[in-house]
Amino acid sequence: MTRYLTQRLLLTIPVLFLVSIxxxxxxxxIPGDPALLMAGGEAGQDVVEALRKxxxxxxxxxxRYAIWLGRVVRGDLGKSVRDGRPVLDVLRLKLPVTIQLAAxxxxxxxxxxxxxxxxxxxxxxxxxxxxxxxxxLAGVSIPNFWLxxxxxxxxxxxxxxxxxxxxxxxxxxxxxSLERMVLPATVLGTALAALVMRLLRSSMLEVLGTEYVRTxxxxxxxxxxxxxxxxxxxxxxxxxxxMGLQLGGLLGGAVITETIFAVPGIGQLxxxxxxxxxxxxxxxVVLFSAVAIVFVNLSVDIIYSLLDPRIRLVEARS
Amino acid sequence: xxxxSPALPAAPWSPPRRQASLRYFLHRYARNRMAxxxxxxxTLVAFAAVFAPRVAPADPTKPDFGRLLAPASRExxxxxxxxxxxxxxxxxxxxxxSLLAGVVSVGIAVAVGLPLGLMSGYYxxxxxxxxxxxxxxxxxxxxxxxxxxxxxxxGAGLWKAMIAIGIVFTPGFIRLSRAQVLSERERAYVEAAxxxxxxxxxxxxxxxxxxxxxxxxxxxxxxxxxxxSPRRPR
Numbered sequence: 252m253t254r255y256l257t258q259r260l261l262l263t264i265p266v267l268f269l270v271s272i273x274x275x276x277x278x279x280x281i282p283g284d285p286a287l288l289m290a291g292g293e294a295g296q297d298v299v300e301a302l303r304k305x306x307x308x309x310x311x312x313x314x315r316y317a318i319w320l321g322r323v324v325r326g327d328l329g330k331s332v333r334d335g336r337p338v339l340d341v342l343r344l345k346l347p348v349t350i351q352l353a354a355x356x357x358x359x360x361x362x363x364x365x366x367x368x369x370x371x372x373x374x375x376x377x378x379x380x381x382x383x384x385x386x387x388l389a390g391v392s393i394p395n396f397w398l399x400x401x402x403x404x405x406x407x408x409x410x411x412x413x414x415x416x417x418x419x420x421x422x423x424x425x426x427x428s429l430e431r432m433v434l435p436a437t438v439l440g441t442a443l444a445a446l447v448m449r450l451l452r453s454s455m456l457e458v459l460g461t462e463y464v465r466t467x468x469x470x471x472x473x474x475x476x477x478x479x480x481x482x483x484x485x486x487x488x489x490x491x492x493x494m495g496l497q498l499g500g501l502l503g504g505a506v507i508t509e510t511i512f513a514v515p516g517i518g519q520l521x522x523x524x525x526x527x528x529x530x531x532x533x534x535x536v537v538l539f540s541a542v543a544i545v546f547v548n549l550s551v552d553i554i555y556s557l558l559d560p561r562i563r564l565v566e567a568r569s
Numbered sequence: 570x571x572x573x574s575p576a577l578p579a580a581p582w583s584p585p586r587r588q589a590s591l592r593y594f595l596h597r598y599a600r601n602r603m604a605x606x607x608x609x610x611x612t613l614v615a616f617a618a619v620f621a622p623r624v625a626p627a628d629p630t631k632p633d634f635g636r637l638l639a640p641a642s643r644e645x646x647x648x649x650x651x652x653x654x655x656x657x658x659x660x661x662x663x664x665x666x667s668l669l670a671g672v673v674s675v676g677i678a679v680a681v682g683l684p685l686g687l688m689s690g691y692y693x694x695x696x697x698x699x700x701x702x703x704x705x706x707x708x709x710x711x712x713x714x715x716x717x718x719x720x721x722x723x724g725a726g727l728w729k730a731m732i733a734i735g736i737v738f739t740p741g742f743i744r745l746s747r748a749q750v751l752s753e754r755e756r757a758y759v760e761a762a763x764x765x766x767x768x769x770x771x772x773x774x775x776x777x778x779x780x781x782x783x784x785x786x787x788x789x790x791x792x793x794x795x796x797x798s799p800r801r802p803r
Contacts, residue, residue, distance in 0.1 A: 262702070262705075265702045266706050266709065267706075269702055269703055269706035270706045270710075273706060273707070273710075277718050277719065277721075278718075280722045281721050281722050282722075282724065503711030503714065506711070506713045506714065507713070518711075521711075521713075521714050521717070522717075525717050525718070525721060528721075533718060533721075536714070537710065537715070537718055540710065540711050540714055541706070541709040541710045541711075542709075544709040544710075545705075545709045548709070
């Protein structure tokens with residue numbers, strides 16, 4: 252186990268390096284001279300030169316990268332060009348929102364997908380199975396923005412059951428906060444549920460065909476018990492991986508859904524900062540999302556190896 | 570994301586004779602009702618896109634000021650939107666852009682990703698290590714955020730957007746084709762080719778692994794509708 256763990260951790264280091272290099276190069280490749288922009292149109296050549304020197308833009312790219320990386324490691328992501336707030340503070344402000352949305356979405360997705368997946372596999376080729384599979388196919392195919400707009404129209408505009416958009420902190424007013432989270436979380440949750448349900452169904456079918464399940468059935472256990480105690484545990488292993496990856500994706504910001512429902516999370520921040528050309532902010536958001544996903548994936552891999560010892564054995568050998 | 574994505578289960582090996590495998594493919598395809606249905610849908614969309622000026626009931630840019638936001642009617646089968654343009658015609662003409670964007674961006678991703686993945690899987694070693702870490706890093710970025718950032722670098726325009734999406738799709742294809750080669754290169758027929766002293770490029774791109782491996786990669790072709798994350802279970 253230790254060996255697998257160290258191997259996996261060591262692999263993360265070059266990935267993080269590459270992520271930082273990609274982020275840095277991307278931002279520096281964007282056309283336009285920041286010094287010229289900051290100095291303004293009428294500024295003389297000497298002023299621009301001085302500003303360039305002050306911002307460190309006269310130095311070679313590699314040196315700038317090293318300086319930038321040093322700052323990032325110490326937690327200094329620079330300041331927003333728009334309002335001068337430190338990027339890290341803004342991220343800290345938006346992160347709880349995105350985490351809350353991600354958590355509720357995942358909860359919605361599990362509540363739909365796990366029972367549906369189990370029943371679809373258990374009653375294979377029944378009406379239930381076909382219905383669940385078809386609905387899941389629809390769930391995968393329906394674009395998030397369309398579902399979001401339709402739900403908004405139905406529940407917020409026509410029925411007026413729920414507020415259309417916005418955000419309230421849960422510690423200020425938990426009920427209002429939840430009211431505003433229901434729609435975006437449903438949109439995200441259903442899309443995720445479709446994938447999880449299909450995966451759970453197929454992995455459940457695979458497990459139900461194995462001999463230990465037949466043994467359990469042969470010794471007279473009730474179907475319910477065979478499924479929950481014996482089959483489900485193993486069937487969930489691959490599903491857990493996908494759930495983890497989905498969590499990573501959500502932390503990176505559900506860009507479209509957050510924009511539609513005006514949820515002030517990481518995704519909305521990403522779009523706004525790109526549209527307003529707030530490059531330090533873009534850099535911060537992109538870097539944050541990528542690093543978050545790297546670490547979520549790392550923990551998924553570790554959990555996976557805990558759940559399924561075969562993984563770490565194979566890995567250690569190769 | 571698994572730097573160690575488990576190799577997909579190997580499908581039954583079919584003879585590498587091109588014609589035979591094509592016929593086999595068509596046979597399997599024709600028997601799958603869902604696949605045929607999908608083919609019809611795609612054909613319909615492609616037909617509408619190609620013959621858009623003939624098919625569309627109205628000029629997509631001509632506003633009908635008498636009917637802003639009109640509901641569906643005989644003149645406007647899907648109604649009009651706030652500028653009074655015919656929605657159905659807009660959709661039909663829009664299919665041109667969407668199809669083009671889909672084909673070109675996936676084409677770019679395959680053209681770049683497939684050879685890199687093949688090399689990575691076949692030669693292993695340092696190249697493989699580097700490419701795998703690079704794909705790990707690229708796959709760590711949220712799809713839309715990375716595409717937007719690349720688009721910001723390239724500038725505006727449909728072609729540049731397609732290139733941006735193509736770049737974002739590439740690591741997925743690298744991983745997929747690599748995984749296929751890894752499972753394929755252990756097969757007896759690759760060894761036989763090696764024993765015949767086939768050149769390495771011949772071995773990996775000519776008669777053996779490439780056709781089989783690349784055939785499976787086609788399964789991943791999807792239109793880059795932006796809400797879809799490329800991170801699917803592999």
